[in-house]
Amino acid sequence: MKIALVNWNLNKVGGSQSFTHTLATAFEQLGHSVTKHDTHFEGEADLVILSQPSHCTALTNAPIIQVSHSSFVPLERFTNKSSYRVSVSQEIKQLEEKLGFDSVVINNPIDTSIFKLLNLREKCGRVLYMSHDGALARETIQSACRKKSVDFAMIENSHNIAEDIHRADVCIGIGRCLLEAMACGKNVISGDHRNWMDSFKGAGLIEPDRYTYHTRDNFSGRLSPREVTEQMIIDAIENYDPDRGIKLSKLVKRTHDAKAIARQYLRLISN
Secondary structure, eight states: OEEEEEESOTTSOSHHHHHHHHHHHHHHHTTOEEEEEESEEESOOSEEEEESTTTOEEESSSOEEEEESOTTSGGGSOOSOOSEEEESSHHHHHHHHHTTOOOEEOOOOBOTTTSOOOOOOSSOOEEEEOOSSOHHHHHHHHHHHHHHTOEEEEOOOTTOHHHHHHTOSEEEEOTHHHHHHHHTTOEEEEEEOOTTOSSSEEEEEOOGGGHHHHHTTTTOOTTSOEEOOHHHHHHHHHTOOHHHHHHHHHHHHHHHBHHHHHHHHHHHHHO
């Protein structure tokens, strides 16, 4: 099958861009021919998958699947120009329904051959902030790290984020990046201070028994927001538990494995 994946600004490092690259690799591993396109596709294909559907377009006779990663960002909202619509979380599905669009929920694909368990440490020695947006978040995390004498880090290699994750023990961010960190067996805190947020907040420390609950809003914390404080980060450092990370890794592999997700997209158009 010839599959075209379309997204805005594919050279950018972001959740939807990582989604596109990961899904492309998964389709290729399943034996399909895949091309990636920035903003627009025109030509022959058996399937077109559009992220950023309000911004990206396709001129083709092939079935088109629109994928929404966030209803809070106008570029992500559905349009009428598609055969199928996919939301990456239950929260997005419900928000899009209020706008008049029905969709199915298919989880974010994570390449669990890259994001996997490696050399988990017994004590926390490094905290990774998986964002470049929030000065307040960065300063709060740095302060907690100084008080506990652990290393603070931010993403250094944007094209090989797995390396940065594997060097850390606790990872902090929201959305897809947390899934990648959990797949690597890290303890994670859902929280950030993005430009649309009024404070440093999220869902806090993710526990395995609450994993399914947090998939509802793609680990953003929007459905159960709480302030992320310096003390919360200190507690996560002090109570770091590699067994927690192992359990989270198994959950991500069970629910978000990229090849399994790719098959769900194919089943969508075969029904």
